[in-house]
Amino acid sequence: METTLSPLIQSFILTGVPVETIILILMLPIIATLIAFLRQVVGIKAFGIYTPLIITFAFLATNGLRYGVALFLVILFVGMLMRFMLKPFRLLYLPRVAIMLTVVALFILFFLVLGGTVQRTGLASVSIFPIVIMITLVEKFVSVQIEKGDKTALILAFETLIISIAGFYIASWSFLQISLLAHPWLILFTIPVNIIIGKWTGLRVSEYIRFRNILKKI
Amino acid sequence: MFQFFKNGQKLLGMNARNLEFIRPYNLRRAKRLADDKLLSKRILKKNGVGVPRLLAKITTIEDLENFDWQTLPNSFALKPNRGFGGEGIIVVYGKKKNRTDAWIKADRSLITIEDLRSHVRNILDGSFSLSNTPDTAFFEERLQLLKLFKPYSYKGIPDIRIIVFNKVPIMAMLRLPTKESHGKANLQQGAVGAGIDMATGVTTTAIQGKNKFIEKIPGTEISVSGLRIPYWKDILTLAVKSQEISKLGFLGVDVAIDKDHGPVILELNARPGLSIQVANLAGLAERLKRVSGLKVKTIARGVRMGMDLFGGEIEEELEEISGRRVIGTIEKVRLTGKNGKTVEVEAKIDTGAGYTSISTELAKKLGYEKTVEAYEKITHTYAELQLLSKLERWDIYKDIPDIATTVIVHSSHGTTYRPTIRITMTMHGWIIPTKVTLIDRTHLKYPIIIGNKNLGRFLIDVTK
The missing domain is CATH 3.30.470.20 (ATP-grasp fold, B domain)
Incomplete structure (x- = not known):
């Protein structure tokens, strides 16, 4: 792998920037483009562009995808549970989210300890960075829950999960990693690609599904 | 598929x-x-457009503290100013008998001042507004069904x-x-x-x-x-x-x-x-x-157009019975000329004309520049041409590139010989390959007049 590094990347590494960090940063525009494509052309909404992107990175930073997905599901579960439990209190938005965050934090702690006791050391040693990122998911989830209801929030969360998993596999695809290290300028291609996506005015795949009945009838 | x-x-x-x-x-x-909503309500009202009457609004927590709930009528709607998708709206239909602090909602459940206050607080907090920005709550008259x-x-x-x-x-x-x-x-x-x-x-x-x-x-x-x-x-x-x-x-x-x-x-x-x-x-x-x-x-014209263009039911029935399409006197048509060159124009439908005619300008756009050029060089008048035999006449025209035939056209300007060219018209989804005559129509409003020969499959509604 060393032999195929581009001189630019080599000089970066010599100054002390870790290779993993370089790969992550080079992957960022690719994942972002993937998300833009999925939104505009396929019609997968998820929680905007930022949340799936950062969850992808959280997945990359946890030790293996399954712990990341497990954390994600714990957070969703607690989000649903707490909404149900906090309803009778009729709290204002921020205090409600604060309580939610507290409970999520406790649950995650419990989850990590549980992982430790059943000898899943990989889980217990997950660094704080991905955990904190995942917790930010709570606010996104709650605000959608309030605005659009439980069903929409769950659908969007599920879509976010799917995108993040896809992003995870793309970002950990070694062929892509090697190509990017050898030719980092490749990421510039995401700009014209995004310009095309940004001008795309056709129906989204999801709209073909949504409008299938009238597409047959008109 | x-x-x-x-x-x-x-x-x-x-x-x-x-x-x-x-x-x-x-x-x-x-x-x-x-x-x-409050701003659009005000501006619409100022311009004489009817809107539901505004009863009161609450902008800040102090407003809420000082609000006199007894000024509200028996029925009203409480709305967030920047709400969307109908979220956060509460409608009450009447005051609860023997109580001054409670109203009845559509589903007959009670709603007290305390409930309303908490709801207003949520609105002020931005729970129902786009991107959760702080908001204003307002009361307006309830519309009668x-x-x-x-x-x-x-x-x-x-x-x-x-x-x-x-x-x-x-x-x-x-x-x-x-x-x-x-x-x-x-x-x-x-x-x-x-x-x-x-x-x-x-x-x-x-x-x-x-x-x-x-x-x-x-x-x-x-x-x-x-x-x-x-x-x-x-x-x-x-x-x-x-x-x-x-x-x-x-x-x-x-x-x-x-x-x-x-x-x-x-x-x-x-x-x-x-x-x-x-x-x-x-x-x-x-x-x-x-x-x-x-x-x-x-405005009246716009309304008229909307009604005419997009009210199709009755016409469709007519079309089904007659197997013909109902069109107006002015219609959009797509013309395809030489080498697939396509132009979309407004056409005048003229049942008084036989052949469809297009302007030389339009013919040029359709790829018949050479035809038009050659045609314009011919200076023979009808009076001269009339004396010639059919073959002799054709000799004059035959060298015009892409010419299909020549025809005699009687119109309000008198009688003329005109060359025709082949084009394809698409009107109301129907594709009509046809010969059209050429004429210098720069002085006319429509670059194409569609005549009887191409109108067999249409019914014309002159009010359209």
Whole structure:
């Protein structure tokens, strides 16, 4: 792998920037483009562009995808549970989210300890960075829950999960990693690609599904 | 399958809505007006458009503390100023007997001042506003349900969504509250959306929620279609007028009909939803295309155009019986000339003409520059040509490139010989390959006049 590094990347590494960090940063525009494509052309909404992107990175930073997905599901579960439990209190938005965050934090702690006791050391040693990122998911989830209801929030969360998993596999695809290290300028291609996506005015795949009945009838 | 995807072009999707319509036609300032219900209410009222009367508003927590709840009438609606999708609206129908601190909601449950206060606090906090920004709460008069709508709607009041573009009402939908939608006229929550024939204001096809086609009002045996909405022309006029006032080029107008005051504007929407297409079984993209670029001078004209262009039911019936299409005296046609060159123009339909004729200018655009050039060199008058034999005449014309035939045309300018060329016309979806005559028509309004020879498959409605 060393032999195929581009001189630019080599000089970066010599100054002390870790290779993993370089790969992550080079992957960022690719994942972002993937998300833009999925939104505009396929019609997968998820929680905007930022949340799936950062969850992808959280997945990359946890030790293996399954712990990341497990954390994600714990957070969703607690989000649903707490909404149900906090309803009778009729709290204002921020205090409600604060309580939610507290409970999520406790649950995650419990989850990590549980992982430790059943000898899943990989889980217990997950660094704080991905955990904190995942917790930010709570606010996104709650605000959608309030605005659009439980069903929409769950659908969007599920879509976010799917995108993040896809992003995870793309970002950990070694062929892509090697190509990017050898030719980092490749990421510039995401700009014209995004310009095309940004001008795309056709129906989204999801709209073909949504409008299938009238597409047959008109 | 191919048709399925081809039909996609008739529909308006999110991408096209945002990029081709909202972005260029709804400027930020105009959008701000639509998103601020109090502001749009004030401006519409100032311009003489009917809106539900404002009773009171609460902007800050202090306002809320000092608010005198006893000033509220027996029935009212409490709304968030920047709410969307009908969220956060509470409607009360009367005061609870023997109590001064409680009202009755549509579902007969009680709501106390304490409940209302907590709800207002949530509104102020931004729980219902776009992106959770702090908001204002306001009270307005409750509209009275029209008797006609009573059997059709569950508890709430129905409203009519009209999409207006370029001063022409494009498509409309009647939204009926149901049990599933908890008395709210909101499709996402399960209300019924009925398509409306633009010419007559009569409901056609209908959906419940976002995608389920229905024929009867849920829980009843009443057919959704065939309901004639009263004040139809007034409603369309209101909608176009509010476009003029708000300067939103691509606008969704929500109109409700009050028992006493008639049609009033509920709110303006700068990002109208797309389900209206499903309710109407018709595509917005197709309709938008038909009116874009037209110069609509007055509101009345715009309303007229919307009614004529998009009210098709009766015409369709006629078309089915006769197997012919009903067209107006001016129609858009697509012409395909040499090497597939295509031009779209407005054509005059003239039953007094035999052949279809096109201007030399248009012929050039269709790739017949050489034909026109050669034709213009011929200076023989009709009087001269008349004396020649058929063959001799043909000798004069035969060297014109791409010429099909020559014909004698009798018109108001006298009789002339004209060369013809072959083109393909597409009008109302029908493809008509034909020979057309050439004429220098720079002085005329329409570059093409479609004559009898090509009108056999059409019926002409002179009022269109």
